[in-house]
Amino acid sequence: MGIAVNPLITMVLRRIALSVLLLAAISVLIFAGTELLPGDVAQSILGQTATPEALANLRAELGLDRPAHQRYLGWLTSFLQGDMGTSLTAGQDIASMISGRLGNTLFLAGWAALIAVPLAIFLGLVAVHYRDGFVDKLISYTTLAAISLPEFFIGYVLVYLFAVTWNILPSHAIVYSGMPFAERMAAIALPCATLTLVVLAHMMRMTRAALLNVMSSPYMETATLKGLPPFRIVFHHALPNAISPIITVVVLNLAYLVVGVVVVEIIFVYPGMGQLLVDHVVKRDVPVVQSAGLVFAAIFILLNMIADILSILANPRLRHPQ
Amino acid sequence: MTDEANSLSRREFLRGAAGAGVTAAMAGSAIARAEQPLKGGHLVLGLGGGATTDSYDPATYTGPVPINYGRLWGENLIDTNETGDGLMLVLAESYEAIQGTRVWRFTIRRGIEFHNGQPLTADDVVKSLQRHSDENSQSPAFGVLRAIESIRQESSHSLIITLKDGNADLPYLLTEYHLIIQPGGGYDDPAAGIGTGPYQVEVAEHGVRHLFRKFPRYWRDDVGHVDSVELLVINDRTARASALQSGRVHMINLIDPKTARLLGRHPRVSIQASPGRGHYEFYMRTDTPPFDNLDVRLALKFAIDRKEMVKRILHGYGSIGNDFPINNAYPLFPDDIPQRHYDPDKAAFHMRKSGHTGPILLRTSDAAFAGAVDAATLYQQHAARAGIELQIKREPADGFFNNVWNVEPFVASYWGGRPVQDLMYSVGYKSDADWNETRWQRPEFDRLLLQARGELDETKRKGIYRQMALMVRDDGGVIIPMFSHFIDAVSTNVRGYVRDGAMELSNGLAPIRCWLS
Numbered sequence: 059m060g061i062a063v064n065p066l067i068t069m070v071l072r073r074i075a076l077s078v079l080l081l082a083a084i085s086v087l088i089f090a091g092t093e094l095l096p097g098d099v100a101q102s103i104l105g106q107t108a109t110p111e112a113l114a115n116l117r118a119e120l121g122l123d124r125p126a127h128q129r130y131l132g133w134l135t136s137f138l139q140g141d142m143g144t145s146l147t148a149g150q151d152i153a154s155m156i157s158g159r160l161g162n163t164l165f166l167a168g169w170a171a172l173i174a175v176p177l178a179i180f181l182g183l184v185a186v187h188y189r190d191g192f193v194d195k196l197i198s199y200t201t202l203a204a205i206s207l208p209e210f211f212i213g214y215v216l217v218y219l220f221a222v223t224w225n226i227l228p229s230h231a232i233v234y235s236g237m238p239f240a241e242r243m244a245a246i247a248l249p250c251a252t253l254t255l256v257v258l259a260h261m262m263r264m265t266r267a268a269l270l271n272v273m274s275s276p277y278m279e280t281a282t283l284k285g286l287p288p289f290r291i292v293f294h295h296a297l298p299n300a301i302s303p304i305i306t307v308v309v310l311n312l313a314y315l316v317v318g319v320v321v322v323e324i325i326f327v328y329p330g331m332g333q334l335l336v337d338h339v340v341k342r343d344v345p346v347v348q349s350a351g352l353v354f355a356a357i358f359i360l361l362n363m364i365a366d367i368l369s370i371l372a373n374p375r376l377r378h379p380q
Numbered sequence: 381m382t383d384e385a386n387s388l389s390r391r392e393f394l395r396g397a398a399g400a401g402v403t404a405a406m407a408g409s410a411i412a413r414a415e416q417p418l419k420g421g422h423l424v425l426g427l428g429g430g431a432t433t434d435s436y437d438p439a440t441y442t443g444p445v446p447i448n449y450g451r452l453w454g455e456n457l458i459d460t461n462e463t464g465d466g467l468m469l470v471l472a473e474s475y476e477a478i479q480g481t482r483v484w485r486f487t488i489r490r491g492i493e494f495h496n497g498q499p500l501t502a503d504d505v506v507k508s509l510q511r512h513s514d515e516n517s518q519s520p521a522f523g524v525l526r527a528i529e530s531i532r533q534e535s536s537h538s539l540i541i542t543l544k545d546g547n548a549d550l551p552y553l554l555t556e557y558h559l560i561i562q563p564g565g566g567y568d569d570p571a572a573g574i575g576t577g578p579y580q581v582e583v584a585e586h587g588v589r590h591l592f593r594k595f596p597r598y599w600r601d602d603v604g605h606v607d608s609v610e611l612l613v614i615n616d617r618t619a620r621a622s623a624l625q626s627g628r629v630h631m632i633n634l635i636d637p638k639t640a641r642l643l644g645r646h647p648r649v650s651i652q653a654s655p656g657r658g659h660y661e662f663y664m665r666t667d668t669p670p671f672d673n674l675d676v677r678l679a680l681k682f683a684i685d686r687k688e689m690v691k692r693i694l695h696g697y698g699s700i701g702n703d704f705p706i707n708n709a710y711p712l713f714p715d716d717i718p719q720r721h722y723d724p725d726k727a728a729f730h731m732r733k734s735g736h737t738g739p740i741l742l743r744t745s746d747a748a749f750a751g752a753v754d755a756a757t758l759y760q761q762h763a764a765r766a767g768i769e770l771q772i773k774r775e776p777a778d779g780f781f782n783n784v785w786n787v788e789p790f791v792a793s794y795w796g797g798r799p800v801q802d803l804m805y806s807v808g809y810k811s812d813a814d815w816n817e818t819r820w821q822r823p824e825f826d827r828l829l830l831q832a833r834g835e836l837d838e839t840k841r842k843g844i845y846r847q848m849a850l851m852v853r854d855d856g857g858v859i860i861p862m863f864s865h866f867i868d869a870v871s872t873n874v875r876g877y878v879r880d881g882a883m884e885l886s887n888g889l890a891p892i893r894c895w896l897s
Contacts, residue, residue, distance in 0.1 A: 101782050104442070104520060110814065112518040119518075147433035148586065155432070214618060221626040229622040230426070232612050234589050327614045329588040337431040337587055 077359045081352060088351040089130050092344045099146045099342040120146050143345045152349050163330035166246055167315035170253035175308055178258050182265025183292055201259035213252045213325040231326040249326040257311040264307040268300035302369040309365035317354045417876060421896040423606040426620045426629035430613035432587030436573035438560040439519035444633055444884060445613055447557050451888040452592050452609060454560030454575030458551050460799055462880045464709050467551055471561055481546035481834055488537045492599050494563045495580040502539045506531050507565020521558035546834040552800045578604030578892050587613050605895035624649055630874050633884050635867040637695040648872050653697050653865040656881035657709045657797025660749050663817040665789040666857040675734035681859050682727035683763040689861040692758055693751045697867050701860035704852040705804050709881050714846035727766035739769040742790050747780035749794040756792055786817050801845050805829055818857030825851050873897045
């Protein structure tokens with residue numbers, strides 16, 4: 059084991075170093091991207107009828123009259139010192155702004171994951187058990203239908219049914235600090251259901267495919283001939299050998315739940331990172347866009363790394379390289 | 381004292397009788413009078429047009445959400461009245477022009493308290509106005525207050541405003557929504573959200589949710605009926621509509637004309653459309669060929685079917701325009717100017733006469749106004765019937781007002797309107813105006829504008845405005861096919877809604893004018 063862990067640690071360290079480089083590159087890309095957009099923050103703050111004097115005053119105050127590379131370097135220096143800076147438009151501290159929103163996004167993503175992951179794996183197991191039968195087809199078709207429909211469509215259908223027609227759940231998911239837990243859960247019920255429907259199919263299909271792959275191996279036949287109960291075969295003999303690709307897909311979907319929820323957040327008016335990002339891109343508030351973009355990128359990179367590590371740990375062949 | 385007596389007509393105010401005997405209650409309406417307002421309850425608004433980047437500093441207000449919450453916590457000196465044809469006094473007790481139309485005295489009400497317990501004095505008013513009229517100010521109200529030479533305190537409850545040139549419309553300029561009176565002018569903490577309004581800030585989560593509680597020592601009895609107002613920022617149109625339909629909110633704004641009628645069919649929803657001063661336009665730069673040719677301009681003005689525009693683009697929630705930026709929502713509207721109609725023959729005639737041939741490029745973007753791209757396409761078809769070929773170029777919404785508007789020669793545009801004609805012409809049509817989109821420069825027009833400004837005789841003033849409207853209509857570079865309504869929707873248990881077209885949601889006052897049944 060001692061020999062085996064070392065290459066793993068080396069790999070993790072190498073991946074972390076690469077991630078830092080990647081994040082630096084991403085920060086340059088985000089900065090360049092927001093620079094390329096027409097219009098600037100002063101114009102968007104003051105609107106259509108801004109006077110030229112007011113625009114000049116505001117640009118000077120925000121330091122927008124400095125060249126782009128200087129502004130980037132200035133931002134980078136303070137970011138490396140742990141200071142995310144303040145928002146150009148509202149003058150608020152970016153770190154505290156993001157932490158609240160990130161908490162909300164993780165809350166929603168967390169509950170969606172808590173429901174979606176066990177459900178997907180369970181449905182995968184059931185599908186394998188009844189493979190090619192009615193139940194398998196039913197599960198496959200419904201989850202595939204759910205993934206084929208765009209999130210906003212699913213979201214609107216759920217709102218139409220549960221909020222407008224039956225009026226049993228709130229149509230919007232505006233949560234705030236100090237909101238009672240039960241109300242908060244009711245508020246996120248619909249966005250959570252939407253997210254679950256969107257990520258379910260991918261994980262469930264992968265579980266099914268990976269299991270079926272293993273199920274066709276000779277030792278499965280032996281297990282069946284030995285007279286083991288079918289559920290035990292799947293759970294104890296097939297699943298551990300199929301777990302590696304399943305983990306990869308699950309973690310990728312978790313990453314999607316965190317960074318891909320922009321559309322769902324907008325539909326359900328959920329105060330998460332997605333809305334924060336959209337608001338500030340519209341206003342060309344570069345420091346906030348930078349920080350939010352980097353947080354998203356870091357989460358994505360981190361989860362990918364975790365996926366790789368877990369699939370190595372789950373696979374004895376990779377764990378004990380010859 | 382009746383409500384009618386409280387609402388000043390323009391005539392009274394010009395006679396200098398303003399303020400005489402006028403006391404607190406001013407905002408009564410026909411609907412409000414018919415039914416006794418019920419006190420109490422929790423009113424929830426779902427509003428579009430807010431962002432995380434908003435602030436309570438009135439000098440930063442641009443979108444609908446800040447304009448609306450500004451009305452909850454703050455008050456101006458003066459406001460326009462419900463019908464839009466006169467003024468009502470708010471924090472001012474009276475005002476008078478003491479030297480022509482150049483020097484004005486404003487008297488402030490006594491016994492009014494800010495939310496922080498400080499009493500309102502003339503000093504607060506002076507400083508508030510100064511903060512917006514400072515040359516280093518970024519306040520959008522700066523453009524309006526540029527005409528002010530000095531503001532000084534006269535006594536503890538009166539102040540004197542001196543203008544650079546006479547302007548009979550000064551009281552109207554002070555109705556600008558940025559000009560909320562703050563303690564100490566808001567110099568210490570502009571974004572504190574402390575004012576004299578009926579509701580005080582309890583929770584402020586910009587871009588998400590605001591909670592306001594009734595200020596117990598508020599000075600008026602006729603507004604601010606509910607105990608608390610919650611304002612939820614719901615920028616997605618569909619989410620707003622479903623929140624109203626499911627009864628989670630009582631009022632929503634920014635209804636798409638396309639779906640307004642469908643939404644109104646819901647048993648719990650009523651649509652409130654208020655005719656406003658906002659207008660949609662296509663402007664032509666008169667200093668750029670071919671638009672420097674009057675016949676080209678006239679051809680393009682005759683080549684648009686205004687009625688169909690109102691029907692197709694506004695779905696009936698609007699009225700047709702007549703190529704000058706004033707409609708009957710303005711005081712002193714010249715109502716006898718003949719309406720210009722769609723006339724392909726005349727359009728073709730003027731185009732032939734101009735000698736211009738070939739396609740004309742029209743730039744549009746949905747940033748200009750909702751439906752601007754469709755409106756341009758419709759215009760293209762109208763013009764084609766007159767043998768005029770319009771080429772449509774769709775510009776990106778991002779930076780539209782920076783890079784295209786007021787730069788390119790023939791562009792779709794929008795104006796929200798101004799409280800008075802003088803202001804509308806001063807900011808958009810005077811030869812040296814910053815936003816003179818059409819670059820139309822006529823010394824005679826500028827002279828008339830200044831003449832009207834100093835004119836106290838209402839009939840004469842109306843005559844001058846008529847002349848100016850005709851100049852813009854027949855010679856100017858703007859095509860104004862339509863004026864739009866503000867479309868809001870309220871739940872059927874909301875009472876006391878007044879169709880006040882100065883701005884959306886009853887001039888932003890719906891939450892304080894309405895009550896819950």
